[in-house]
Amino acid sequence: xxxxxxxxxxxxxxxxxxxxxxxxxxxxxxxxxxxxxxxxxxxxxxxxxxxxxxxxxxxxxxxxxxxxxxxxxxxxxxxxxxxxxxxxxxxxxxxxxxxxxxxxxxxxxxxxxxxxxxxxxxxxxxxxxxxxxxxxxxxxxxxxxxxxxxxxxxxxxxxxxxxxxxxxxxxxxxxxxxxxxxxxxxxxxxxxxxxxxxxxxxxxxxxxxxxxxxxxxxxxxxxxxxxxxxxxxxxxxxxxxxxxxxxxxxxxxxxxxxxxxxxxxxxxxxxxxxxxxxxxxxxxxxxxxxxxxxxxxxxxxxxxxxxxxxxxxxxxxxxxxxxxxxxxxxxxxxxxxxxxxxxxxxxxxxxxxxxxxxxxxxxxxxxxxxxxxxxxxxxxxxxxxxxxxxxxxxxxxxxxxxxxxxxxxxxxxxxxxxxxxxxxxxxxxxxxxxxxxxxxxxxxxxxxxxxxxxxxxxxxxxxxxxxxxxxxxxxxxxxxxxxxxxxxxxxxxxxxxxxxxxxxxxxxxxxxxxxxxxxxxxxxxxxxxxxxxxxxxxxxxxxxxxxxxxxxx
Ligand code: ATP
Ligand code: MG
Ligand code: MG
Numbered sequence: 001x002x003x004x005x006x007x008x009x010x011x012x013x014x015x016x017x018x019x020x021x022x023x024x025x026x027x028x029x030x031x032x033x034x035x036x037x038x039x040x041x042x043x044x045x046x047x048x049x050x051x052x053x054x055x056x057x058x059x060x061x062x063x064x065x066x067x068x069x070x071x072x073x074x075x076x077x078x079x080x081x082x083x084x085x086x087x088x089x090x091x092x093x094x095x096x097x098x099x100x101x102x103x104x105x106x107x108x109x110x111x112x113x114x115x116x117x118x119x120x121x122x123x124x125x126x127x128x129x130x131x132x133x134x135x136x137x138x139x140x141x142x143x144x145x146x147x148x149x150x151x152x153x154x155x156x157x158x159x160x161x162x163x164x165x166x167x168x169x170x171x172x173x174x175x176x177x178x179x180x181x182x183x184x185x186x187x188x189x190x191x192x193x194x195x196x197x198x199x200x201x202x203x204x205x206x207x208x209x210x211x212x213x214x215x216x217x218x219x220x221x222x223x224x225x226x227x228x229x230x231x232x233x234x235x236x237x238x239x240x241x242x243x244x245x246x247x248x249x250x251x252x253x254x255x256x257x258x259x260x261x262x263x264x265x266x267x268x269x270x271x272x273x274x275x276x277x278x279x280x281x282x283x284x285x286x287x288x289x290x291x292x293x294x295x296x297x298x299x300x301x302x303x304x305x306x307x308x309x310x311x312x313x314x315x316x317x318x319x320x321x322x323x324x325x326x327x328x329x330x331x332x333x334x335x336x337x338x339x340x341x342x343x344x345x346x347x348x349x350x351x352x353x354x355x356x357x358x359x360x361x362x363x364x365x366x367x368x369x370x371x372x373x374x375x376x377x378x379x380x381x382x383x384x385x386x387x388x389x390x391x392x393x394x395x396x397x398x399x400x401x402x403x404x405x406x407x408x409x410x411x412x413x414x415x416x417x418x419x420x421x422x423x424x425x426x427x428x429x430x431x432x433x434x435x436x437x438x439x440x441x442x443x444x445x446x447x448x449x450x451x452x453x454x455x456x457x458x459x460x461x462x463x464x465x466x467x468x469x470x471x472x473x474x475x476x477x478x479x480x481x482x483x484x485x486x487x488x489x490x491x492x493x494x495x496x497x498x499x500x501x502x503x504x505x506x507x508x509x510x511x512x513x514x515x516x517x518x519x520x521x522x523x524x525x526x527x528x529x530x531x532x533x534x535x536x537x538x539x540x541x542x543x544x545x546x547x548x549x550x551x552x553x
Pocket of ligand 2: 034
């Protein structure tokens, strides 16, 4: 009984369909292959794909690789992997903008022939000065009077490598007096000798984004070109390009650009520059460090595609910039894993317990239900022995009031096992507790006493003999939230406690866990097997999220 209201993009699309401005919906996700995708990109991917699905249309994955400086094949591969992992299927519609370089060149020639573009010899600084400011109109480019023949010849010369990098540009002839600076004869082609990951050294001229992007959309038959708000002021230029090139007839026709607000996460770093620095400084172990929010990092941390889909859905689509809480993302993964994952026993900070009245050498395999809320996950048997580990936090020598876990003289329930009572403790020469001595009540097997005796505390445990030692990592935000994300000098406020590495003891069943497998560790949270540092038979567990939440839907 959720009321489903349509977001503003859906409203535009439905209007366009009903008024016949397009026959079908065709969207695209156009990443530049210059880095890894992050949670913000996931929003764009799922939005574009979701719209295509919803309206029975098509979705393209297109690499917007028209600026070769930072583009690399490695990123093409990682982006494909991430998009696929998110549950998006582009079928046979994988495209590279660089495959349209010939068509873009022809489009530029067409503009020149129409008198709508000219070659200028102004350098970058001069162009900036001539362009004017918000309060000051632009000035005519002194080269704008060149004839069409001259321009055709010079542009061909640019293509043929006759001119130095930066010595000539092709400008669209629009309006130097426009109140929109983007319309003041924008540069559409530049000379730059750069090796391209796809086209190699074929080209020494490259189109500018504002010229290339609308052409890419038009070639592919994109109807709704969805981008983020910072491109709002570029929309008139988008329309100018597709209209001048004859791809669009009338302002309601498609392709059309629609802007929406970027997804930001409060107190979370997504900027490439900062992440690069964290990697270089050795604070994180790569772009996929589980503390980051790249798609690869979220996957490694143990987030699922479903949890990210849910998160993006909860964030909604809007025209106003806002920032979502990381706690909402945590809520989404908890909700996703709650019913799906077995609940295992792990002791993160182990302390030894000896049950003095339990037979030495004896082992009982106690039945344990894997997930009380989901019978389908079945049950397992967990070995119980005289020597066990419990968590250090579950014992206090001098407890405060309302402490119901283990302390001298108190009886607690060992989860799924027996009632035990702490009788004494052994300390080492430094006064640190080494061993807790208990007695157990054999009648309380399974966790209840036939005499109806109640205990208030229930704690998890692992057999000392059968349990396994593993590395467990707990995470906090990589930025110090109290100080805010950035210092005055622009550097990051790094939280020195963002990673805690523990030597923990887990149930033997967990040793079979494979990379990306995840579990609830009872009372501790959800954990995922690290895909980078685990070895066969020696899993490393990353905490995805704790069980407690401050977030309310
Ligand atoms: P970044 O600098 O964070 O990598 P970008 O804009 O350079 O972002 P592109 O590869 O150019 O990344 O973007 C691909 C698509 O993803 C674009 O359509 C862009 O609008 C969208 N996108 C990028 N960041 C976000 C975000 N935070 N929220 C929603 N969409 C985003
Ligand atoms: Mg990018
Ligand atoms: Mg970009």
